[in-house]
Amino acid sequence: MQLITPYGGTLKNLYQTSPEPMVALRHSWVLSARQLCDTELLLNGAFSPLSGFMNEDDYNRVLHEMRLMDHTLWPMPLTLDVTSEFAASIEIGESIELRNAEGLLIAHMKVSTRWVADKKIEADCVYGTQDQAHPGVDHLYHRTNETYIGGTLSGVTPPPHYDFRQSRYTPEQLRNEFIRRGWQRVVAFQTRNPMHRAHVELTFRAAQQAEANLLLHPVVGMTKPGDVDHYTRVRCYEHALHRFPEQTTMLSLLPLAMRMAGPREALWHAIIRRNYGCSHFIVGRDHASPGCDSLGNEIYGTYDAQDLMYKHQEELGIHMIPFQAMVYVEERSEYAPSDEILPDETVRSISGTELRRRLREGLDIPDWFTYPEIVTELRRTYPPRYAQGFTVFFTGLSGSGKSTLANALLVKLMEVGGRPVSLLDGDIVRTHLSSELGFSKEHRDLNVSRIGFVASEITKNRGIAICAPIAPYTATRREVRQMIEAVGGFVEIHVATPLSICEARDRKGLYAKARAGLIKDFTGIDDPYEEPESPDLKLDTTDASPEAIVQLILLKLEALGYMP
Structure with a gap:
């Protein structure tokens, strides 16, 4: 339907003019927060003259010329990024459901094209840089799926808003x-x-x-x-x-x-x-x-x-x-x-x-x-830091001393009192929150993301979260930091105990099994540990007692303003 008014020219409205019989489609895609925003503004006409997510031809011309294929000026690519598995499961010409995180059906999309994007070219064209300090580039590289699909939309239900x-x-x-x-x-x-x-x-x-x-x-x-x-x-x-x-x-x-x-x-x-x-x-x-x-x-x-x-x-x-x-x-x-x-x-x-x-x-x-x-x-x-929630995030190799320090810090902060303190140790989380996960890179990232989510909820509610996973990958730690800093404080502590010391302390025999090839993709042996570039505190537990190191941590928290 086209709406013509004296204000701003032609406005597209992609919502169905008359309700169609509800027919369950073969495939549903759950929209991310960004995708839901894009879908809402496509459907209500804010992104006129677009009728849906861009096809590959429009996408490429927008990247290089800031124009759609019909020559209309449009500076920003708008595509639906999906996993390669989902993209492979659908056929060109097929209609899919777009739903929000609660499962509400927002729109139908008739898929017209599918392609794998070159993210470096997109970063250069849209943002003028590949530097991941740019939040748009960071999102593109780390949160955007590899495969894009385009197609027209037919709106079913406006995304609900209960605020303002x-x-x-x-x-x-x-x-x-x-x-x-x-x-x-x-x-x-x-x-x-x-x-x-x-x-x-x-x-x-x-x-x-x-x-x-x-x-x-x-x-x-x-x-x-x-x-x-x-x-x-x-x-x-x-x-x-x-x-x-x-x-x-x-x-x-x-x-x-x-x-x-x-x-x-x-x-x-x-x-x-x-x-x-x-x-x-x-x-x-x-x-x-x-x-x-x-x-x-x-x-x-x-x-x-x-x-x-x-x-x-x-x-x-x-x-x-x-x-x-x-x-x-x-x-x-x-x-x-x-x-x-x-x-x-x-x-x-x-x-x-x-x-x-x-x-x-x-x-x-x-x-x-x-x-x-x-x-x-x-x-x-945003109260003063001493009244905010915050997360202390230990990261380091298995056997580096993270759990010992985390438990000692927990006791010291509870001794100080004033705010609830929760410990999210790697082994504890594996038992109670991630018991179904294995140790592939994908599962390790998911485990750390779950820890980050729980920590962010604790932090948001003015509590203290102490986390002690291995967290070997820079990108996942960055994601957790961003999640938590949006609601409170984040203090990253790299427990940088040397690998040789960690192996010597190995009570569970994990390093020996990894050396023997009985455990695959073990961090520090046949899978890398990406050291933090600029942690708030870097510690080595080789020759220092837990009590002495925890005092250093408390002094750092005091210097950062988190202690009353």
């Missing part, structure tokens, strides 16, 4: 709301962070410059790992909304999975806002930039996103409002664009890193930076 429902508008609903309010010119503001005074000033000026109404349109899908959770952010947006004129500003939430792709992402965001009915879009410095690469260099230029938007804005059908960063000028007691500052004026600003440090350490956050009610919300979610 009063602020969740589809493109059609938002266009109709603009018509109801009589809004002809609407400037959209994209953000994945809480709004502070600088953001309020920036958006207010942009709306005045465009002589337009203002739509605060924050992303509440997947953003950059480590970002403030969307529940806290939305509460902050609701507080900030009261700082704007009531009749000229509104809030709507966007369930987008960001890629942090800088200039390409800016174009993508503009197309999405056009589809939601907006006439203008604010693009600031470093729009959708992930920051620095692994060498500390900025991945994108400061004005790359604005330059690309300038080049294509007429074709996009939405006007860009470029903005400099807003800084506080002490002599004026007000905010001003950074390019308007006089040489003798004193500028004040607080970076996101500095704000997190102040929250972590319970330090003052000045009124010129943000509003008291927003500080209150942030402090509720």
Whole structure:
């Protein structure tokens, strides 16, 4: 069905116009969090003119030219990645079910194409780098399946949202709301962070410059790992909304999975806002930039996103409002664009890193930076470190002393008291949580991921989790760190006892069996242990007592601010 309105041109709606008889299809795919976001925005028209996940031809042209095969400007590949086993089980032309994690049927997809992607080419084209410090590249290399399938979608059930429902508008609903309010010119503001005074000033000026109404349109899908959770952010947006004129500003939430792709992402965001009915879009410095690469260099230029938007804005059908960063000028007691500052004026600003440090350490956050009610919300979610939950993650070879140290640390932290402490030792987890798993690489990764998930739940609820698996692989440890740091603290301790000492301590005879070939893929013998590059603490238990080493760990926790 096509919906034509004065706002943003043609909008696709991929939901079935009349319910079809429910027929069980042969295959169902459970959508990941990112895939569910993509599917929702495909179905409701936010990704118009797409009618489903891209086929291989569209994918390749988007990578190299930022255009679909019909020449439509489109900067971001949108594909459904599946396991090679699932891809091999389906036939071209077959319809499959797409379900959410709870099993709810979201859509049918008629598969038209299937291919194995070259991830290095995709990384270079979309992100401009293969550096895995880029969160989009990291997701592509470590969380994206090898095989892509494309095909048209037919929507069955919108993904359910139980939070902030009063602020969740589809493109059609938002266009109709603009018509109801009589809004002809609407400037959209994209953000994945809480709004502070600088953001309020920036958006207010942009709306005045465009002589337009203002739509605060924050992303509440997947953003950059480590970002403030969307529940806290939305509460902050609701507080900030009261700082704007009531009749000229509104809030709507966007369930987008960001890629942090800088200039390409800016174009993508503009197309999405056009589809939601907006006439203008604010693009600031470093729009959708992930920051620095692994060498500390900025991945994108400061004005790359604005330059690309300038080049294509007429074709996009939405006007860009470029903005400099807003800084506080002490002599004026007000905010001003950074390019308007006089040489003798004193500028004040607080970076996101500095704000997190102040929250972590319970330090003052000045009124010129943000509003008291927003500080209150942030402090509720991010108390000082000594009141946060955290995970101590031991990793090292079998026999290195991880379990001994973990048990000793457990006793010491329980002796201190104040927070619940849970031990997730490798052998204990194997018995109670992963008894069906073997010792293949896939199963070892799954075991560590399960430990990480349980630890993240403990950490989220302000407890202390002590984990002591071997965890031999860097990528899996990184995944666990990201999972836990999203909800609290993570302290990685590498128990770097030499292999010879670990073998000499081997009470179970595992190393001897591995040397004799009776155990295959044993870590340290015929399967590698990838040492952490920058653990918070590196320990060798060869000549030190557990008591002495645990004191070093407690001192490290105190230095990091986790001990009261």
